[in-house]
Amino acid sequence: MKTLHECIEGIGSEWKDPHFWEKIDKNPFFTSSGINSPKKYLDRVRTITLNYALISTYLPELLSGGFKVWDFSCGSGIFLEILRFMGNYVEGSDQPGLPYRMLTESQGINVSVIDGRKPPFPIKSKSVHWLTCIGALTFYGGENWEKVMREFFRIAQKGVFIGINAGGIYDENKKIIEKMVLPPKWHLTKRNRTYFKYERI
Numbered sequence: 001m002k003t004l005h006e007c008i009e010g011i012g013s014e015w016k017d018p019h020f021w022e023k024i025d026k027n028p029f030f031t032s033s034g035i036n037s038p039k040k041y042l043d044r045v046r047t048i049t050l051n052y053a054l055i056s057t058y059l060p061e062l063l064s065g066g067f068k069v070w071d072f073s074c075g076s077g078i079f080l081e082i083l084r085f086m087g088n089y090v091e092g093s094d095q096p097g098l099p100y101r102m103l104t105e106s107q108g109i110n111v112s113v114i115d116g117r118k119p120p121f122p123i124k125s126k127s128v129h130w131l132t133c134i135g136a137l138t139f140y141g142g143e144n145w146e147k148v149m150r151e152f153f154r155i156a157q158k159g160v161f162i163g164i165n166a167g168g169i170y171d172e173n174k175k176i177i178e179k180m181v182l183p184p185k186w187h188l189t190k191r192n193r194t195y196f197k198y199e200r201i
């Protein structure tokens with residue numbers, strides 16, 4: 001198992017694409033400012049640290065490697081970069097237009113287009129060990145949550161991990177998640193506020 005320090009050293013605190021910063025300067029999506037600016041995803045040490053903490057807290061089994069992981073709405077892809085460094089096979093998807101493509105391409109993370117608002121999703125049943133979806137469910141519309149979750153349980157062989165942004169959309173729809181009858185063999189094995197870990201046992 002790698003430490004956070006080894007992880008930062010191994011993955012690198014710099015972007016791999018030698019023209020990364022020139023390209024960013026020309027991309028209006030990344031030049032906006034404010035607390036919700038996508039600029040925060042450009043600070044690699046910050047995002048590696050946050051994602052390493054998330055993985056060690058909720059998904060420590062993935063630190064030993066050997067799993068196939070699909071990160072739904074993977075954004076910058078840093079979560080997958082860490083998991084790949086740990087020896088997992090990783091793939092991601094994000095919304096049409098792939099706003100973070102420049103980041104994932106720089107780091108060689110494979111990302112396909114899947115719109116979370118439009119289940120069912122074009123991914124084969126039990127085709128990955130773990131399916132993760134962090135900070136994105138609120139963008140899919142509460143009316144879709146149950147269908148989306150059922151798709152996640154169909155696709156994942158071993159586990160599903162969801163992290164939902166706290167706030168109004170979550171408060172209005174959390175009952176959908178909390179009261180959902182899980183498919184056979186699936187159990188909620190860890191929960192902390194807006195983080196839900198499910199395993200097929």
Ligand SMILES: C[S@@+](CC[C@H](N)C(=O)[O-])C[C@H]1O[C@@H](n2cnc3c(N)ncnc32)[C@H](O)[C@@H]1O
Pocket residue numbers: 072073074075076094095096099100114115116117133134135136139140
């Ligand atoms: C707050 S970011 C979280 C990104 C990443 N999972 C993380 O933890 O850093 C929300 C993500 O949801 C994606 N997203 C927004 N609407 C979406 C949709 N309709 N379908 C799929 N992804 C969507 C965004 O492109 C972005 O990557």
